[in-house]
Every structure is written in C-alpha cells, then in structure tokens.
Amino acid sequence: MEQPAADLHIHTTASDGTLTVEALPAAADRADVEVVAVTDHDRIHPDLSAPVVEIDGVTVVRGIELKIETDSQRLDLLGYGVEPTDALTAELDRLQQDRVDRAERIIDCVESRLDVTLDIEPEPGIGRPHIARAIERSEAPYEYQGAFDHLIRDGGPCYVPRSITPLDRGIDLLTDACPVVALAHPLRYDDPVAALDHADRLDAVERYYPYDRSVDQTAG
Amino acid sequence: MRLSATTPTTDPSTRRPVEAAIERHDLLATGGSDAHDETLGLAGPPADTVGAFRTRLRKAVR
Numbered sequence: 233m234e235q236p237a238a239d240l241h242i243h244t245t246a247s248d249g250t251l252t253v254e255a256l257p258a259a260a261d262r263a264d265v266e267v268v269a270v271t272d273h274d275r276i277h278p279d280l281s282a283p284v285v286e287i288d289g290v291t292v293v294r295g296i297e298l299k300i301e302t303d304s305q306r307l308d309l310l311g312y313g314v315e316p317t318d319a320l321t322a323e324l325d326r327l328q329q330d331r332v333d334r335a336e337r338i339i340d341c342v343e344s345r346l347d348v349t350l351d352i353e354p355e356p357g358i359g360r361p362h363i364a365r366a367i368e369r370s371e372a373p374y375e376y377q378g379a380f381d382h383l384i385r386d387g388g389p390c391y392v393p394r395s396i397t398p399l400d401r402g403i404d405l406l407t408d409a410c411p412v413v414a415l416a417h418p419l420r421y422d423d424p425v426a427a428l429d430h431a432d433r434l435d436a437v438e439r440y441y442p443y444d445r446s447v448d449q450t451a452g
Numbered sequence: 453m454r455l456s457a458t459t460p461t462t463d464p465s466t467r468r469p470v471e472a473a474i475e476r477h478d479l480l481a482t483g484g485s486d487a488h489d490e491t492l493g494l495a496g497p498p499a500d501t502v503g504a505f506r507t508r509l510r511k512a513v514r
Contacts, residue, residue, distance in 0.1 A: 236496030238505070241484025249488045263493025267502055269484065284509055293509065310482070313509040361488075411512030412505065414482045418470050428473040435508070437474050440483025442494040 236440065238267035240293070241310060241416065246279075247272035248361040253279045257288035269293035271310050274327040275357055283313040283411075296324075297416060300402035305422050307430070309402055310438065311410035320409045323397060328356040330395040338363055341390035342383055348372045360384050403433055417441045480505055 239260070243249030249272070251259060260268050268290060270277045280294040295312045316324070335354040342363070343350055352358075352366035360380070367379035374382055383390045397405070406413045414436035420443070421427045431437055474481050481501055485494035497505065 234498040236483070236493050237499040238502045239484045239487065239492045239494075239496045240482050240505070242487040242492060251487065251490050251492075255490060259490045259492045263491070265493045265496060267506070268492060271484070283512075291506070312482075312505075313512055412480065412482070412508050414480070417486065418473075419466060425469050428469055431473040431479060432477045434477075434479065436480035436482040436505075437470060438483050439470060439474060439481035440495045440497050442485055445494060 236263075236265055238269070239263060239265045240267070240269040240295070240312065240414075241271050241297070241438065241441075242268060243272055243297075244270055244277060245357075246270075246275050246277045247357045248359045253277065253287070253292075256292065257290045260290040265290075267291040267293065269295040269310075269312055271295040271297040271312075272357065273297050273359060274299070274324055274331070276314055276316055276324065283315050295410075296406070298402055298406060299396050300399050301396040302399045302426070302430070304426060306396060307399070307421060307427050308416035309406055309434070310414040310416050310436075311406040312412040312414070312436075314406075314410045317405070317409045320405045323401075323405055327395060327397070331358050332356065334392045334394045335359075335363060337392045338384055338390050339366075341392075342367060342372070342379075345383070345390060346372045399430070403430070407433075412436055414438050417443070419443055480508065 244251045276296055283294050285292050293312050294314050295310060296314050298309050300307050300309055332354045335358045339350050348370045350366040350370050364376045364379040367374055368376045412435045415431055415434055416438045418424045418427050418437060483496050485492055
C-alpha cells in the first residue's frame with residue numbers, strides 16, 4: 233500500500249483511546265503523517281479549539297465518530313472539521329449522559345455479581361473498554377478479553393445496551409456541522425453493500441483501513 | 453453480500469463495492485488506522501487524496 237500521508241481516524245483519551253493531544257504530534261511524526269483527524273466516539277475533543285488546528289507542525293482535524301442505526305444494522309460515521317451546531321451539541325450531551333448512566337449500571341452488575349470493587353468513575357467518554365480494563369485491574373478473575381467474553385459482551389450477563397442515534401438524524405446532524413462526512417470502515421459491517429447504499433448522502437468513504445489488524449471492535 | 457470475520461478484505465472482489473460507490477458518487481477516499489493506542493499511520497490516504505481533503509475543509513472553514 234502507498235505510504236499514508238494522513239491518519240483520519242484515531243481515538244484519544246477523550247473516548248476509549250490512550251493517546252493524548254499532547255502526545256499526538258510525536259506519534260504523527262513517528263508514523264510520518266502530516267494530517268491527523270481526532271475522531272473520538274460520540275464526542276468532540278474538548279482540547280481542540282477549532283475545526284482545524286496546527287500543533288507542532290501537524291495539522292489536526294477536529295472530528296467525531298458517531299454510531300448510527302439503520303433498519304438492519306449499525307454503522308459508524310466520521311465527521312471532519314466539526315463546528316458543532318446546537319442540535320449536535322445537544323445530541324452528544326444526551327449520548328454522553330447515556331454512556332455514564334449505562335456504565336454505572338454495568339459496573340453495579342459486575343461488582344455485585346463478582347463481589348468485587350472496580351476502581352473506575354463513570355465520566356463522559358466512558359465505554360466498555362474502560363470497564364474491561366478496570367475489571368482486569370480488580371480482584372475479579374478476568375483479564376480484559378475475559379471481562380468482555382464472560383460479562384459485558386453484547387448479550388452478556390452484565391451487558392446494558394446504549395442509545396444509538398437513528399440513521400437520518402445522524403446524517404443530518406453531521407452534515408450540518410461538518411464539511412466532510414464519511415462512512416467508516418465499510419467492510420466491517422455485516423452487510424457492506426447495504427451500508428454503501430447510504431454513501432450517496434455522504435462526502436467520503438473510508439477506503440483505507442487496516443482490516444487485517446485486530447482492532448478494538450467493542451468501543452460501544 | 454455478507455462478509456464473515458474471515459473474509460479476506462484485501463481481495464479485490466471484496467473491495468469492489470467500495471471502489472464502485474466512491475466512483476459512482478464522486479466521493480473522497482478517506483481512511484485511517486482506527487488507532488486506540490499511540491501507533492498511528494497503519495492506514496490512511498496517500499498525499500494526493502489528502503490534498504483534496506484539505507481543500508474541502510479549507511473552503512468550509514474560511
């Protein structure tokens with residue numbers, strides 16, 4: 233594959249990633265990319281002050297990854313250069329509150345089920361990976377993957393579903409707030425062709441994606 | 453078409469619907485690594501595509 237000049241899909245500590253904005257320029261330099269888009273789940277990074285900023289010579293695009301629900305499957309949209317509208321801000325606030333409420337219910341379930349205490353405080357950006365890491369750190373007999381497999385996977389004993397934005401609403405919210413909206417990783421869905429049927433309403437499709445790598449598929 | 457977890461996504465026939473959608477609707481071909489750690493650049497658009505992406509953003513935020 234041709235050398236990437238940009239990485240337009242990354243997660244930071246504002247959601248379930250480990251990279252900070254402070255460490256981003258060095259990480260971009262190591263990867264030899266000149267443009268990086270910060271696309272946290274359901275959240276606009278609070279430390280990026282404009283749709284596009286330069287940090288230590290790296291162009292950083294403020295973005296977002298928003299999960300949406302169609303009649304048949306869930307898809308992920310990537311919004312780039314986001315300047316949030318009031319409607320988008322309200323929806324993201326709602327989603328983040330839902331994440332916090334849902335995390336509290338999952339944590340309560342795990343703690344009572346295993347009689348352990350998890351060292352984790354639900355806050356905006358929280359997802360199941362954070363809880364899995366806390367389970368791994370606790371006295372519970374599970375490491376990260378085991379926590380998912382035995383407790384918090386979809387349908388697991390401590391699984392709690394979260395609120396997902398409907399398709400039309402999600403596309404409208406992002407196209408009003410972002411000059412470029414992309415369909416993320418089309419080949420990761422159960423039905424890629426059905427997913428691509430929505431591409432005519434978008435600006436871009438995520439053509440370059442490390443499908444051969446085991447990525448975190450459990451961000452919800 | 454349904455893909456299983458083991459479907460080789462590098463297979464040209466698997467990727468064809470993606471290329472077709474981009475061409476049919478004249479879309480930007482974007483991409484990234486979906487990094488959750490500090491390793492960036494595992495995937496992403498080449499320089500010529502990044503230029504078109506930058507242009508689209510610049511027009512919007514000016």
